[in-house]
Amino acid sequence: MTRIIDGNEIADGIRAELRASVETLRDAGVQPRLATVLMSDDGASETYVSMKQAACDELGIDGRHHEIDPDAPADELFERIDALNADPAVHGILVQLPLPDHVEKRRVLGRIDPTKDVDGFHPENVGRLVAGDARFKPCTPHGVQRILAAEGIETEGKDAVVVGRSDIVGKPMANLLVQYGDGGNATTTVCHSRTDDLKAKTRRADILVAAAGVPEMIDGDMIREGATVIDVGITRVDADTEKGYELVGDVDFESAKEKADAITPVPGGVGPLTIAMLMYNSVKATGIQSDVAVEL
Ligand code: NDP
Numbered sequence: 001m002t003r004i005i006d007g008n009e010i011a012d013g014i015r016a017e018l019r020a021s022v023e024t025l026r027d028a029g030v031q032p033r034l035a036t037v038l039m040s041d042d043g044a045s046e047t048y049v050s051m052k053q054a055a056c057d058e059l060g061i062d063g064r065h066h067e068i069d070p071d072a073p074a075d076e077l078f079e080r081i082d083a084l085n086a087d088p089a090v091h092g093i094l095v096q097l098p099l100p101d102h103v104e105k106r107r108v109l110g111r112i113d114p115t116k117d118v119d120g121f122h123p124e125n126v127g128r129l130v131a132g133d134a135r136f137k138p139c140t141p142h143g144v145q146r147i148l149a150a151e152g153i154e155t156e157g158k159d160a161v162v163v164g165r166s167d168i169v170g171k172p173m174a175n176l177l178v179q180y181g182d183g184g185n186a187t188t189t190v191c192h193s194r195t196d197d198l199k200a201k202t203r204r205a206d207i208l209v210a211a212a213g214v215p216e217m218i219d220g221d222m223i224r225e226g227a228t229v230i231d232v233g234i235t236r237v238d239a240d241t242e243k244g245y246e247l248v249g250d251v252d253f254e255s256a257k258e259k260a261d262a263i264t265p266v267p268g269g270v271g272p273l274t275i276a277m278l279m280y281n282s283v284k285a286t287g288i289q290s291d292v293a294v295e296l
Helices: 007-027 043-059 074-086 105-111 123-130 139-150 170-178 198-202 270-290
Strands: 033-038 062-067 092-095 159-163 187-191 207-210 228-231 235-238 245-248
Touching (some): 007 270, 139 228, 159 198
8 A cells, every 4th residue: 555645744743842942942041033034026935934934933933034125136135134144033044035036046045144044055054964964954855854764764775866956955855865874875866857768767766756846747657666756846736726726746646656655745745844844953053053952
């Protein structure tokens, strides 16, 4: 029987652990605070930020939201980041992506204090991840790692295939899978839009992570019998629903589940873990900023 992985349940377990750490910090007189910054009027970005703020509320993290007019000069964003970096009451900073075209993403990510960089996208944190000494693991790949651990899916010696090579999902995912230690030691292949004969690669995967953003591009025929399939993709597709759209993954769930041993659904798979791991990084950042030892 194919196992349908319940991301909400795994995320609930992580949140329960984090609650204890938030208590430890508060008992030491430290109130964790996460600043989210939105410079966009895109509906999906607004939804993601409000979900992150709601997760803060639920855990007792002080979530403060900052909005910058998407037409404002880039300097306005830089000045806000500088002020948040300098504020000792702020422990974590997250700038919601994507940014407007006139704002250079790399300059923004490099401007955030790396010890407050809860997304883990600052070059120093990317370098530390690659070096096997991660400070903040990027939330989505870290969430996938936690799913595999929670489900008892061994990565060591396995063939892992990641479809997608973005800085926020594909590359850090591949990096984590290939690292020494728990959740790593996989033989990892990274595929992208220029990959020749994608099916030949995905069919080799014991663990397949789909993060291309192309709805249902991976069907059962591309999956090895008995594989674990982790669907990171989330695309809003027009649909006759109350909201006018539905969320669709990169995997054709119905045909894939005929082949897979375990599979994440969309929604309710990786998504909840991404937010849980952001909370994890926010608690970790508070520990780093305040020198309070927190169990994580
Ligand atoms: P990007 O668009 O930045 O990257 C997509 C990657 O997929 C690129 O490397 C691209 O290749 C590759 N790709 C695109 N089309 C194909 C194809 N036909 N065959 C093989 N590879 C392909 O997206 P993100 O990494 O930011 O996000 C990926 C998906 O994950 C999106 O649906 C996004 O919404 C979702 N997401 C979900 C999260 C969650 O919490 N569940 C969190 C973050 C993202 P190339 O580099 O050659 O262009």
